[in-house]
Amino acid sequence: MIHARSIVKNYNGFTALDDVSFDLEDSGIFGIVGHNGAGKTTLLKIMSGLLTPTSGELLIDGIDAVKHPDALKSRLGYLPEESRLYENMTVGGYLSFFGEIYRMSPEEIRKRSRDILHKLDLDAGDKKLGELSKGMKRKVAIARSLIHDPSFLVYDEPTSGLDPMTSRYISQFLRSIKKEGEKTILLSAHNLYQVEELCDKVLILQRGKRLMFGSMDELREKFGSVTYEIEFVVSDRSVLRGVLDNYEESGGVISAKVEDVDSLNDLTAIIASEGGRVKRIESHYPSLEEMLMQIGR
Numbered sequence: 001m002i003h004a005r006s007i008v009k010n011y012n013g014f015t016a017l018d019d020v021s022f023d024l025e026d027s028g029i030f031g032i033v034g035h036n037g038a039g040k041t042t043l044l045k046i047m048s049g050l051l052t053p054t055s056g057e058l059l060i061d062g063i064d065a066v067k068h069p070d071a072l073k074s075r076l077g078y079l080p081e082e083s084r085l086y087e088n089m090t091v092g093g094y095l096s097f098f099g100e101i102y103r104m105s106p107e108e109i110r111k112r113s114r115d116i117l118h119k120l121d122l123d124a125g126d127k128k129l130g131e132l133s134k135g136m137k138r139k140v141a142i143a144r145s146l147i148h149d150p151s152f153l154v155y156d157e158p159t160s161g162l163d164p165m166t167s168r169y170i171s172q173f174l175r176s177i178k179k180e181g182e183k184t185i186l187l188s189a190h191n192l193y194q195v196e197e198l199c200d201k202v203l204i205l206q207r208g209k210r211l212m213f214g215s216m217d218e219l220r221e222k223f224g225s226v227t228y229e230i231e232f233v234v235s236d237r238s239v240l241r242g243v244l245d246n247y248e249e250s251g252g253v254i255s256a257k258v259e260d261v262d263s264l265n266d267l268t269a270i271i272a273s274e275g276g277r278v279k280r281i282e283s284h285y286p287s288l289e290e291m292l293m294q295i296g297r
């Protein structure tokens with residue numbers, strides 16, 4: 001469905017994207033993450049035909065998006081990081097304006113606007129766009145991206161700057177679109193918990209380069225840093241010397257973090273041989289946030 005090959009983008013000699021490739025075969029939600037300046041917006045703009053890459057190939061649904069970005073237009077719904085709305089228009093007027101650009105009939109526009117606004121739980125009445133709250137404005141921008149029922153959505157930071165309730169609502173809304181199974185959604189986000197929760201695949205960019213790409217499970221595996229939390233009791237703590245140096249104790253129960261499975265096996269063998277008892281072992285997989293913190297800029 002989407003094939004990106006060796007995408008490079010130079011801005012006046014500065015390389016913002018450096019040889020980025022990936023393939024997406026199915027519908028679903030695909031997240032792009034990375035620190036500030038990693039190249040997320042640049043990649044999303046290229047994906048939506050707003051920016052031409054310096055080199056590289058991009059095929060979306062068989063369309064060459066580098067040579068024929070206009071051919072993508074009717075299939076694409078783009079949500080920029082900050083959308084400027086026409087302050088004096090009403091929500092209905094605004095959606096009609098864009099529906100007409102996509103040559104939709106007044107009836108189609110009315111029906112589609114009603115459905116989308118209902119799904120987004122947005123009832124702005126006759127208020128002008130300039131009078132709406134930030135969350136409502138974001139919902140209007142999302143409604144606009146969907147008015148022509150595109151199959152491919154490119155959302156730059158869809159929930160940035162929104163309160164937790166609105167942000168959650170938009171996440172759920174994206175999940176409901178995903179459930180319908182007809183659209184591919186590409187999004188960038190700094191809210192990494194949201195990305196973990198929503199996205200089928202994640203691309204991690206670091207200074208313009210593809211650092212990792214895959215499902216959360218694949219990323220965790222590649223990262224290879226499962227740690228273990230263990231709670232146990234053992235009467236003679238001196239047996240832990242050299243095996244477990246840092247631990248906490250409360251009410252006779254020792255709790256500790258163990259960095260790998262071999263150390264965990266060594267520790268549980270000692271506990272058993274000393275007549276102790278393991279109360280709990282939990283594996284801890286790194287979150288996307290922990291991965292990005294470890295990766296650094």
Ligand SMILES: Nc1ncnc2c1ncn2[C@@H]1O[C@H](COP(=O)(O)OP(=O)(O)OP(=O)(O)O)[C@@H](O)[C@H]1O
Nearest residue numbers: 011012014016034035036037038039040041042043
């Ligand atoms: N028009 C431009 N001219 C020159 N440099 C640019 C331009 N647009 C972006 N850049 C540079 O390209 C790099 C990537 O920018 P981009 O906006 O794609 O990053 P980002 O990952 O979206 O960042 P953020 O998370 O802060 O939004 C940055 O170093 C930025 O300064």
